Amino acid sequence: MxxxxxxxxxxxxxxxxxxxxxxxxxxxxxxxxxxxxxxxxxxxxxxxxxxxxxxxxxxxxxxxxxxxxxxxxxxxxxxxxxxxxxxxxxxxxxxxxxxxxxxxxxxxxxxxxxxxxxxxxxxxxxxxxxxxxxxxxxxxxxxxxxxxxxxxxxxxxxxxxxxxxxxxxxxxxxxxxxxxxxxxxxxxxxxxxxxxxxxxxxxxxxxxxxxxxxxxxxxxxxxxxxxxxxxxxxxxxxxxxxxxxxxxxxxxxxxxIFEDELKRRKEIAKIYEDILSQKISLPIPPEDTESGYGLYSITVDNRDAVQAALNADNIPSAIYYQQPLHQMQAFKKYAPEGGLPVCEMLSQKILSLPMHPYMTNAQAERVATTVINAL
Ligand SMILES: Cc1ncc(COP(=O)(O)O)c(C=O)c1O
Missing domain, CATH: 3.40.640.10 (Type I PLP-dependent aspartate aminotransferase-like (Major domain))
Known part of the structure; x- marks a missing residue:
């Protein structure tokens, strides 16, 4: 490869x-x-x-x-x-x-x-x-x-x-x-x-x-x-x-096969964490809580540049979610006065990286290193 x-x-x-x-x-x-x-x-x-x-x-x-x-x-x-x-x-x-x-x-x-x-x-x-x-x-x-x-x-x-x-x-x-x-x-x-x-x-x-x-x-x-x-x-x-x-x-x-897959998701997450934590703050779980890693998402200030660097290296990424719900047409009549500052901030910075049990360690290292280099 x-x-x-x-x-x-x-x-x-x-x-x-x-x-x-x-x-x-x-x-x-x-x-x-x-x-x-x-x-x-x-x-x-x-x-x-x-x-x-x-x-x-x-x-x-x-x-x-x-x-x-x-x-x-x-x-x-x-x-x-x-x-x-x-x-x-x-x-x-x-x-x-x-x-x-x-x-x-x-x-x-x-x-x-x-x-x-x-x-x-x-x-x-x-x-x-x-x-x-x-x-x-x-x-x-x-x-x-x-x-x-x-x-x-x-x-x-x-x-x-x-x-x-x-x-x-x-x-x-x-x-x-x-x-x-x-x-x-x-x-x-x-x-x-x-x-x-x-x-x-x-x-x-x-x-x-x-x-x-x-x-x-x-x-x-x-x-x-x-x-x-x-x-x-x-x-x-x-x-x-x-x-x-x-x-x-x-x-x-x-x-x-779910338990084996979950173990592998956790291994991939650990590789991401070891590399990414050198430069960015990762989510802090509540006490005694483990993620099932359905997705792996980080926040970055220069999201466009990070996505462009990932794209250039053939690495897909996704934005969940571009808009908080209280700003969507269907739901904005329920928006609280003054908005929801954290949700609004996250929609500008959130970025999801590839996450699945069939990635190799080398691929996970490549994803995380590409992110780090683009910061
Ligand atoms: C947080 C959350 N709630 C509910 C749903 C709805 O699930 P479904 O697409 O099976 O209706 C989803 C689906 O992606 C979801 O991510």
């Missing part, structure tokens, strides 16, 4: 080459039994994900946006309710709140790790209470780029004001806090199996994790038009929120 061979941002092709025979066998099994919806793979994956994470129960859903919506519907969230979310996240977090009929209240993030700031969360809750128009009901921390948010700090604020906590872990499967896996860090967790995620399928998929089997059964009903167990009558309002058997089959194969 020559010095500047292209490096993939995420290498699904290399992953597929490693697992193709198992994928083919799993797809064949679905075609043979023909239960395309709610087939045995759906039940098997729900069970395996619960065992893997330590959650009491897991419910697959059509995608990560729908899984957030189903969890909110299960808590009775709707019109007149305030749901607190960070403004530095993917648009789905805000869309899901609005689709559930509630009002998003944007909260600033912590500049040291890009996740929701518990101090600003408390300030925003108090402001909503003082205004008296909306009922504060829920907070949705997002584990941005794979790093779990500070659940003990958020839990303390939420507990004080009677708010439910729903974790948006679409980017953080494989993350850990205080010895527990993502999926088991609070009462409710939502994730996405979008193909580019660390644990993805070959289409759309998602899951909701719960510490209560009763709550999970309500989600199972909601994802099937709110029907009772016999699926005869709608006993509550629901939706079509199912993940199909083929997608579950794909995730089952990928879950079987």
């Amino acid at each position: 020559s010095q500047n061979d292209p490096i993939a941002f995420i290498d699904l092709k290399a992953q597929q080459a490693a697992i193709r025979p198992e994928i083919d066998a799993r797809i064949k099994a679905v075609l043979d039994h023909g239960q395309y919806i709610n087939g045995p793979e759906v039940l098997e994956l729900e069970k395996e994900l619960a065992e893997w994470t330590g959650a009491a129960d897991v419910v697959l859903a059509g995608n990560g946006t729908e899984s957030l919506e189903i969890a909110m519907m299960g808590e009775g969230i709707g019109y007149g309710d305030a749901v607190f979310i960070p403004a530095f996240t993917y648009n789905a977090t805000a869309s899901a709140v609005l689709m559930a009929g509630a009002t998003p209240v944007f909260v600033d993030v912590d500049a040291s790790n890009f996740n929701i700031d518990a101090t600003d969360l408390e300030a925003k809750i108090e402001a909503v209470i003082a205004e008296g128009k909306l009922k504060p009901k829920m907070v949705i921390p997002v584990d941005l780029f794979g790093l779990p948010a500070d659940y003990p700090a958020i839990g303390a604020v939420a507990g004080k004001h009677g708010l439910a906590v729903l974790s948006d872990a679409a980017q953080s499967f494989g993350g850990k806090q205080n010895g527990k896996w993502v999926g088991n860090l609070c009462h409710m967790t939502s994730t996405s199996f979008f193909p580019a995620k660390a644990l993805g399928c070959y289409g759309d998929g998602g899951a909701i994790f719960s510490d209560s089997k009763e709550r999970a059964d309500i989600w199972r009903s909601i994802r099937w038009h709110g029907t009772d167990e016999a699926r005869k009558e709608s006993v509550r309002v629901g939706t079509n929120g199912r993940m199909d058997s083929l997608q579950a089959a794909i995730v089952l194969v990928k879950l079987s």
Whole structure:
């Protein structure tokens, strides 16, 4: 390989080459039994994900946006309710709140790790209470780029004001806090199996994790038009929120290699960290917290120049996110007065580097050195 061979941002092709025979066998099994919806793979994956994470129960859903919506519907969230979310996240977090009929209240993030700031969360809750128009009901921390948010700090604020906590872990499967896996860090967790995620399928998929089997059964009903167990009558309002058997089959194969892949992601991150920390400040995780490294993102003052240097060396990079949510057309009517300074600053400086388990050490060193040389 020559010095500047292209490096993939995420290498699904290399992953597929490693697992193709198992994928083919799993797809064949679905075609043979023909239960395309709610087939045995759906039940098997729900069970395996619960065992893997330590959650009491897991419910697959059509995608990560729908899984957030189903969890909110299960808590009775709707019109007149305030749901607190960070403004530095993917648009789905805000869309899901609005689709559930509630009002998003944007909260600033912590500049040291890009996740929701518990101090600003408390300030925003108090402001909503003082205004008296909306009922504060829920907070949705997002584990941005794979790093779990500070659940003990958020839990303390939420507990004080009677708010439910729903974790948006679409980017953080494989993350850990205080010895527990993502999926088991609070009462409710939502994730996405979008193909580019660390644990993805070959289409759309998602899951909701719960510490209560009763709550999970309500989600199972909601994802099937709110029907009772016999699926005869709608006993509550629901939706079509199912993940199909083929997608579950794909995730089952990928879950079987996930721990090895996660180990490799951590090795790549360590190489990045050793080189990058010579010149830039890297995110500081909350205490006893490990990222699942769904993405690897840094902040740089001269982002255009760094991206240009990476491009010149055949290294892809991406900007998540160019705009905080409270500045987007669809959501700006919910922008807090005075804006959200940290989210606004991060959207100018954030840069995501290639991150996947199939990179070589030499490639990781090349990426980090190119960044350092362009600073
Ligand atoms: C933070 C976050 N929340 C929610 C979602 C939505 O997941 P999906 O695309 O599966 O609907 C994503 C997807 O990228 C995400 O990154």
